[in-house]
Amino acid sequence: MSKALHSRHNKIFLDKLRKLRESRQLRQADLCKLLGRSQGWVSYVESGQTTLHIIELRQWLAALGVEFLEFLNELDAELRLLEAIRLRAKPPHRLARSPLSQLVQAGLSMDQSTATPAQAKPVKRQVRR
Template sequence: MEKSIYTNQYGLFLATLRAARESAGISQTELAARLSVDQPLVSKCESGQRRLDFIEVREWCAAIGITLNELTDSFEETLMRAGKK
């Protein structure tokens, strides 16, 4: 089994997460401040250089003003559009 951080689906997940942040009008720097981390960490996570765990994803959602369910729904839509479901 291929590690999920290197799959196309994980890339689509990161794109969905990044799009949610951008749609909320929040920069990486602002997100980092809201999460009490530095901006390079946000960049590494969004580019797939550092993996996010479930709890971190939930915290990111709260920081950008969406629910985990909203992110999940958006990700499922992205997968369907990409023909991955």
């Protein structure tokens, strides 16, 4: 299945469809009779295992007594709100690391970090003549 079927937006869409059915106090079996489809198909749609074509969505909403454009406008508003919240979310602040945590991150121990470096010996250069 594509990633779009499991996106946050699709989850909101499917939850909205399911809640509409439940608000009408209909079971999946009741809705499938109104649609002329199987209960399994309704279950697959609500669980995201299959998608609705736009005409099927219109029929689904008509069976629930919901205006097609009203549903789309409400869904659009919810998705825009989700996007606005996501865009406003700030990335977590990076905490300043203590010297000890920096050493641990680098894989050094305190003994290694406090050791004085060996005195560097001067390098003798050979001059070619």
